[in-house]
Amino acid sequence: MSIFIDKKTTLIVQGITGRDGSFHAEQMKKYGTNVVGGVTPGKGGSRIAGIPVFNTMKEAVAATKANTSVIYVPPAFAGDAIYEAVSAGIKLVVCVTEGVPANDMMKAVPYVRQHGARLIGPNCPGLISPGQSKVGILPGSIVQPGSIGVVSRSGTLTYEAIWALTLAGLGQSTCVGIGGDQVIGTNFIDCLAAFQADPATKGIVMIGEIGGSDEEEAAAFIKKHVTKPVVSFIAGQAAPPGKRMGHAGAIVSGGSGTAEGKIKALNAVGIPVAGSPTELPDLMKEAFKKMKAGKFAKTKKAMMKTPTKTAKKSAVKKTGKKK
């Protein structure tokens, strides 16, 4: 299993005749994604890498019965592409486009929700369920099927983390890049809830960055609703306040949105935060061990009926320091 996309995903590429659209349509097809069509107004009837091109989403969905779309159109048209996909009946829209105005997204995001669909992005690398399907631009060569769910606000930093997991023998169930913009369709909490409900996911890696309060809200959600081990990395500890670090959403303003604040919030609910993305696999393995030990301790505790407070305390201290 996986979240959001799998073998049953049938995909339409919006903006398939563009430079990025055509390249990635072919890459996704090569990976094994069921790319059933593409859309570019005025190019209907042609083919890109053997994929039929349609003039409109309505036409494309009617002909292919697709359930998912991915958007590679320029920022000025990305908002419209989202409406077009959702009104054609698409249930999962992935918007890769970077530079979409926040005003456009403030209107598009509620529209998508009201129509029972899901938007991932914009300004995101998309997602991949290793061995099943990839939608977006994540390189298929770095993933490996397995049981770790990865969710991140970043692109290449996510690749770095995934690659480290793969090298350490920790394959992935699904890797989702939710995007670096201020207004996005799917946030950490949406993904955490999906990973928690997915039986194939055993552990979760969450990669955050400065700006906003998504990580803090995610920490509160994890405390209440997530029983699977979560480990994290937060980018931007060296970033100065008031400066936008590339991503539209990556800015520390008025003392809020700092890496320190986010790390503190995560540590407070028992989530270890790595000092380097390459340390994430070790933290994950440790978290699994700790969980096993915890379960064992719990059963033991129930049997003995005498809690060993001091032992528990020192164990927490030890792992807390290991970051």
Next chain:
Amino acid sequence: MKVHEYQARKMFADRGVPVPPGEIATTNVEAYDIAARYNKSVMVKAQVLVGGRGKAGGVKFAENAESARILATKILGMDIKGEIVRKVLVTEAVEILSESYVGIILDRAAQKPVIMVSSAGGVDIEEVAAKTPEKIHKMHVDPVIGLRPYQARDLAYCLFKDISQVRKAADILMKLYQTFWEVDASLVEINPLVTVTGGDVLAIDAKVNIDDNGLFRHPDIAAMRDLDAENPAEVKARNADLSFVKLDGSIGCIVNGAGLAMATMDLVKRYGGEPANFLDIGGSSNPQKVVTAIQIILEDPSVRSVLINIFGGITRCDDVATGIVEAFKQFRPAVPVVVRLTGTNEKEAKKILSSIKLPSADTLDNVVKMAISLAGQPA
């Protein structure tokens, strides 16, 4: 992107927000002429993008034209937090009876604009928010429906009791919201919004930040960008479509992707160095962009070593390698340059780079450590 007060003020005034008469002056003589024409006492206000200009002495009251000339002489050319004052706004002074705050920002968590008003205006609103949050009234606006007049009135009643002032303030809020939406702002703010003798409500300051992603719709606003107020290297980087922020350290960083660029900076700090910059070459891999990136970093005299960290996805490592080799042909670096190229077309990249024999590492952590240990050594 930030715009100056006089530009923000025009955005408000164009949509009917009442502001006192005012004009811009670039010399003390111009300031004198404006004040003389008004034949009233005036305010002389430094036009800078940094905050805290009042405390720095950049906003002064002038009794008459001669005093406006003297004050403009002082303020023009003043250095306010590293920004040189090149323009002053000369406005008619008004007698202030009360000061309020009104502002609209994008609330990321709610994914909606939020309007904030407070009767404690004229001071740093973040301080009010921290010390006396009960003095700030907030209201979210449904972006699809827009601000309704009753909502504006509800907020205006938080500021005033007199119905005529409530109506005036509500009207200003409607126009402020209109501005927020029409110019693709991420923030619009009037601090203070004042009442004057006779009951009028006026905006005597104006602040607008524009969502960079919305700039393509507003070439007129994009043209307002004040290049003088920016770091020249940042201007050069933006023209080359690179995302760059100058920092204080000595390790130059060239990375693909904003998240990875931030993480690389973090690791520089973690392993005992200080990053000289944030630089994201972006998703596509144009060798020319890499050349410009290297040039910008090498022009920074505080840089003592350069690290290039690329995780190839859409970015092809061979394209980056071609750019590095080209850069080395054009300007021989005087400081060590270390590289780590991994991912798409990594092998081809290594072949291309073999001609210039650069120190290289295979992991993120190692390339950072290497750049720090080589810092200050000859290339």
